[in-house]
Amino acid sequence: FGGLSTDLFGEDLFAQLAREGVDLSLVRRVARPSTLAFVSTAPGADVKYAFFKENSADRCLTAKDAAALCEGRSFGAVHVSLGAVTLEDAQMREAFYAAFAEARASGALTSFDPNVRASMIGGPPADYRRMVEEFIGAVDVAKASDADLEYLYGSETPLATIAEMWLGLGARLVVVTRGAEGATAY
Numbered sequence: 228f229g230g231l232s233t234d235l236f237g238e239d240l241f242a243q244l245a246r247e248g249v250d251l252s253l254v255r256r257v258a259r260p261s262t263l264a265f266v267s268t269a270p271g272a273d274v275k276y277a278f279f280k281e282n283s284a285d286r287c288l289t290a291k292d293a294a295a296l297c298e299g300r301s302f303g304a305v306h307v308s309l310g311a312v313t314l315e316d317a318q319m320r321e322a323f324y325a326a327f328a329e330a331r332a333s334g335a336l337t338s339f340d341p342n343v344r345a346s347m348i349g350g351p352p353a354d355y356r357r358m359v360e361e362f363i364g365a366v367d368v369a370k371a372s373d374a375d376l377e378y379l380y381g382s383e384t385p386l387a388t389i390a391e392m393w394l395g396l397g398a399r400l401v402v403v404t405r406g407a408e409g410a411t412a413y
Contacts, residue, residue, distance in 0.1 A: 229254055231261075232257065234259075262278065290321040304337070305335045307323055327362070331365065338366055338370065339370070367400065369398040391413065
């Protein structure tokens with residue numbers, strides 16, 4: 228599910244996905260530019276990201292698009308990883324929330340990874356946390372890293388406490404990854 232440009236990058240991506248056998252029936256092709264993302268790494272420094280996303284193809288989706296694209300379809304499972312680049316955009320947030328609702332209504336298992344990138348979040352953590360929690364209430368499986376949860380809830384809140392809260396919001400399974408230390412499921 229997504230918008231994909233008809234520009235050079237979009238055509239190349241579409242062709243590669245088709246060669247790999249990816250079902251592209253939920254892709255909306257639009258004459259807008261592709262989002263460009265750049266990652267910079269330097270020894271001993273944090274990773275830096277730059278996104279060029281204004282008026283891009285993947286930003287054109289609406290909740291109405293989600294309903295139309297999902298109408299008459301059923302899904303075994305739907306997973307979405309959304310980060311600050313998408314979740315803070317109200318139109319995109321509504322589109323993906325609608326896609327979750329449509330998929331869940333058809334009996335699909337839904338899972339969500341908030342994929343927090345603190346350096347790219349414009350508002351305070353509490354605002355972002357509310358957006359994440361809205362999605363947690365709409366999914367069966369919620370996955371987050373310990374770093375994601377520390378950003379959202381602070382370092383003093385035990386991971387198990389957060390997991391219990393997410394279960395109370397509606398998730399049936401919460402998975403917390405801890406880098407080299409593995410993962411814990413609640």
